[in-house]
Amino acid sequence: MIRIAIVEDDHHCQEQLINFLHRFKEERDETISIHTYADGDEILENYHAQYDIVLMDIQMKFMDGMSAAEEIRKRDSQVVIIFITNLSQYAIKGYAVDALDYILKPISYFQFSQRLIRAIERMKKREVQFMTVRMKGGVRRFQVSDIYYIESFGHQLIFYTKDGEFSTSGTMKELEKKLADFHFFRGNKGYLINLAHVEGMNDHCAIVKGKDLLISRPRRKMFMEALAVYWGEVIK
Template sequence: MLRIAICDDDRSDRERIHGYLSEYLEGKEIHAEVRVFDHPDKLIQECESFRPQVYLLDIVMPMLTGIQAARELRWNQPDAQIIFATSESSYALESFDVNPINYIVKPVAKDKLFSTLDLALSRVQADDKRSVTVKIKGGLCSLRLDDIMYIDYRNHVVSYHMADGEVVSTPTLRIGFSEYMDENHSSQDFIRCHESISVNLGAIDKLTKADITLRNKEEVPVSKSRYAEVADKYMDYRLE
């Protein structure tokens, strides 16, 4: 399901944007989970797990600006669509580094917001197509790449560990882990951090020489021989 977050410390602006968004979703017959926040700290804390595909952010807020909040969110969600709304047009240049898709000056006009949402959702739909089909016992299973935390290999079975804690496993294989990864995940989305573990680069929250903390708070080990390669690939991924 589509997930959208709104954050604005001004009640009237927050309600206006929420009202327009509800009208837009109803008109397009789109089902979405929308969460509304009045402070950027609450937004950042909750969205670590909620992970909206679209953010509607005010820029001028207490303690933490919308741009600063967007930088925090970008770290774990490089593909999220960010829309800024503010009464201060002078922030446009400063917001450039978080790659927003639009910058709407308040009071937000309905037609401007609707056209921006059209663009945001077209990009979300394109991103949602990034999935893999996995052979499981009794058939096939389609998994969104963004939901895969890591893949491991035990007793000739490959298991996909998902963000919600679900584990999806293949039947017993006749090939090794390296060959399986080469055949099924030849892209740059995963990196081997251990002889029997490959982690999704987009799922990494913290990397040390001993282990990786994933965004769902799970930890996986990093072998000494693989740390340098993992660190290099992780930095390349973040700087793309």
């Protein structure tokens, strides 16, 4: 079951999205539940991380979609957000709330279906995954999405996570291979960065939780390409 919320104050656009979802459901043989809201404040009223995907209009009468998305992110780090808009300049702002993509109005079914396929792929990848790491005195179990980045320091690997810093012995090469399917990318010889926690770029550094992590010159182009793919592109 894929749980989808539509937040759209334009009745015609809301009906179009519902019809597109029904068509997608039949073509892909997916089980989808659909819930609709006419404004950002409506979805927030009883929001408790109950949706897999949110299709969010940006310009609405009472609470705009960007503000609603910011509040949703405070309660739900996993939901996939796709903005529906006729203004492409909102693309940069969307990175702050980890929006998967933008669909520009008027919407075509092909554009919509391609973005929905991508959203479902991300949703499935974001299912909770854990890794267990041996540490001095025992072991520690991490939720992969809670790891911000990993630093190699001599023969030690330092994990910077939601719950603090932890170190273990090992090689970055082995760890990079283990985390390759979870949007981790090598910034340089010393850093393995979770793209989900990259807040932006500053000169030659990735900003992760307010810290500048240097991206080496040989890896810069590949890192930016990987980050662009993760962040998504504006549909034109």
